[in-house]
Amino acid sequence: MQTFSHVVELAAGGAGQPSEDDVLAALAPRFTLGAPGRPRTVRRTWLDTFDWRLHRAGLTLEYLTGPRPAELVLSTAAGDLVSQPAGRLAWPALAEDLPPGPVTAVIAPLAGIRALLAAARATSAVQDLRVLNADTKTVAWIRADRTTVDHPAAAQLPARLQVTAVRGYQLQAQRIGEVLAAAAGLNGHPGRPLDAALAAAGQRPEAYSNKISVQLGPGMAARGALQAVLLQLLDTLEANVPGTIRDIDTEFLHDLRVSVRRTRSVLKLAGDALPASLTARFRAEFKWLGDLTTPTRDLDVYLLNYDEMAGALVSGTPAELEPFHAHLARRRGIEQRSLTRGLRSARFSRLAREWRGALTGLTVPRAGERAADLATRRLRGAHRRVLRQGGAISADSPAEQLHDLRKRCKELRYLLEIFASLFDPQAYQRALKDLKGLQDCLGEFQDRQVQQEELREFAGQMMGDRDVPATALLAMGELAGGLGRAQRRARDEFAERFGEFASPASDRRFQELTSSAGTSGGRTGTTGGSARRSANGRAGDAGE
Amino acid sequence: MKILATYNIKGGVGKTSTAVNLSYLAAQDGLRVLLWDLDPQAAASYLFRIRPRVKGGGKALIKGSREIDDSIKGTDFADLDLLPADFTYRNLDLVLGATKKPTRRIARLLAPLSDQYDVIFLDCPPGISLLSESVLQAADSLLVPLIPTVLSLRTLDQLTEFISGFNGQRPAVLAFFSMIDARKNLHREIAERLPAERDDVAVATIPALSQIERMSVERAPVAAFAPHSRAAQSYQALWAEVRARAL
Ligand SMILES: Nc1ncnc2c1ncn2[C@@H]1O[C@H](COP(=O)(O)OP(=O)(O)OP(=O)(O)O)[C@@H](O)[C@H]1O
Ligand SMILES: [Mg+2]
Secondary structure (H helix, E strand, C coil), X not given: CEEEEEEEECCCCCCCCCXXXXXXXXXXXXXXXXXXXXXXXXXXXXXXXXXXXXXXXXXXXXXXECCCCCEEEEEECCCEEEEEECCCCCCCEEHHHCCCCHHHHHHHHHHCCCEEEEEEEEEEEEEEEEEECCCCCEEEEEEEEEEEEEECCCEECCCEEEEEECCCCHHHHHHHHHHHHHHXXXXXXXXCHHHHHHHCCCCCCXXXXXXXXXXXXXXXXXXXXXXXXXXXXXXXXXXXXXHHHHCCCHHHHHHXXXXXXXXXXXXXXXXXXXXXXXXXXXHHHHHHHHHHHHHHHHHHHHHHHHHHHHHCCXXXXXXXXXXXXXXXXXXXHXXXXXHHHHHCCHHHHHHHHHHHHHHHCCCCCCCCCEHXXXXXXXXXXXXXXXXXXXXXXXXXXCHHHHHHHHHHHHHHHHHHHHCHHHCCHHHXXXXXXXXXXXXXXHHHHHHHHHHHHHHHHHHHHHHHCXXXXXXXXXXXXXXXXXXXXXXXXXXXXXXXXXXXXXXXXXXXXXXXXXXXXXXXXXXXXXXXXCCEECCCCCCCCCCC | CEXXXXXXXXXXXXXXXXXXXXXXHHHHCCCCEEEEECCCXXXXXXXXXXXXXXXXXXXXXXXXXXXXXXXXEECCCCCEEEECCXXXXXXXXXXXXXXXXXXXXXXXXXXXHHHCCCEEEEECCCCCCHHHHHHHHHCCEEEEEECCCHHHHHHHHHXXXXXXXXXXXXXXXXXXXXXXXXXXXXXXXXXXXXXXXXXXXXXXXXXXXXXXXXXXXXXXXXXHHCCCCHHHHHHHHHHHHHHHHHC
């Protein structure tokens, strides 16, 4: 059911503020109110993904339970409402596991593989009032809603009056909304209740993003810039630890890994912008952390692609492949437990603690290199290396050479993302697109190879189990064949993809990018100036 | 989607009272219901407190130049909407006469509503006209209120004969006795005998009751303002029979 509603928020009743009754009295004489319905107590859970995909799309999702059947209600800032019956649900939950309906249809594609989490919880006293015209006909409903937030912090939200038109009486409902808003002394749209609920706990929505959003200034000292980036990467890493341990969805681990890899790239490429003693000490620890996360992630990738792989079988059937799925799920359980142990270990907490200490304790020299100069120098070097190594690859070069090139591309990619805020945004997007085309091809080539090798290993492990039907192994053989063909296709495409990346046009775009970083020239900027976090960071996304 | 029309050539026999109460009871049963008040006198619209006005008048509606959707009003009851009457409906025969297939017109107008409603009730003015013919052709069933007199049966037979002349879809006819006066022996006798004898006469009957007359004061279905009254129970029984036979 889709309806339109008009929401009026009452100022938190202080002296001189109009009360709810005052506001409703303004409807006379044109409208009167019917006898009020019995008040209901409704439990309200606001839901969003960890990375606020619904909030970013301007949507608010609520799960309401109480004396009436439970429902999911989705609303836009403009007042459009969609609802669907929901039954008993527990959170976190994946959108694809929700009962089908108009709400699920909108949120499932937005949330994707990210779980819906309770962002806030509240208890509301809800009362419905009829608004009658001169014929004592109901033309609209007013829902009065007094909400007490109890999670993440206790807070009383301003009372809200929500006007919903009876079909065919939209104009009257609009008028009613305007009269109430005028009487409440408020103009403009009220804020979102979820935002207010979070604000009471000192939180704000959309605070988490897996993008690097530190705003660097070209005149900043290089060390100060790296310090700011590394601190944000550490924040992101730590933010994903609880969700990874609770195994809420696969993307906590994914984002955690991306932070680790970005950190490792900075440590590797920093040169003398960071003290050598510092990089030497932490490079090994971050390698340990990265390796700790790899087995679970590899299995996640398999499981995320499983349905597609099973669906593509031609000779075997999904049912025959089922023992493989069971094996993957069992292995993942084992790996997830050892990952959890690692993340709860003294070694990990020491790493996080000492790394933060080392970063915050860094002294930023007044004289050293500036961020823009470091960025340009490093980017040019990384770009040169990609061109050199890629140019040396011919049709019969060994696979290792392509794997090496993939690493160089990743280094270039991370440099771009880390320093994104120094460049012209359009030049940045163009250069990123050029690189992505090549990366996708190299990624496909290596990932399919790794997956074939893993598949052989899984088959070996499964042979060790008793009672593995031969049909399961045959179906896995067919999967391996498919992976082999996909890998071959990627290899065949490589020359073309690299040719595009190495083309004069792409090269020119790269030059435009590096020269857009406000290097040297008249403005000296502020050396060692502090980094700001931009609210909507425009850094690249976390490609893996 | 089923289309049910309350119809009788005669006036004042209980067509509107029946359409209003049965549409209310159908919605109470969880069906999505629309009632179209086709009578320019607008009795059904009045009973639901809805002003008898349609954007562009009957002409725009019949010719299809305005969306029916835009003229539908929600009643005070869940799942029950009304397409109001309009004073211009008095000229509907002229408008219909100017269309290509006048007697198929109502059916064509209602077809697109099938994903919104489970049942549509048509409340017709009395008499025989191009409009009533178009309604008879659109309806799946006709609900015909009869005052229990010997003549009323003749009217029913005439109607049945008229319908049998249709080619294509013919509505099922279900008559029922309305406004039975318990003090009149003839009323009681006819109302008891005929349902047993004739398949097209319902067992359920609607007695003459002052609660039903009160509807025009309360401006609501009797089942809404006096749900336990004898009047409400009579309509309830009629609805159960209609539902079983016509839906
Ligand atoms: N069963 C009943 N008992 C008492 N009064 C009734 C009953 N049914 C209808 N009436 C009253 O009789 C009058 C006519 O009823 P109603 O409007 O339902 O008939 P109608 O066939 O639609 O009339 P019209 O031909 O004018 O459209 C109304 O005043 C109504 O309240
Ligand atoms: Mg009538």
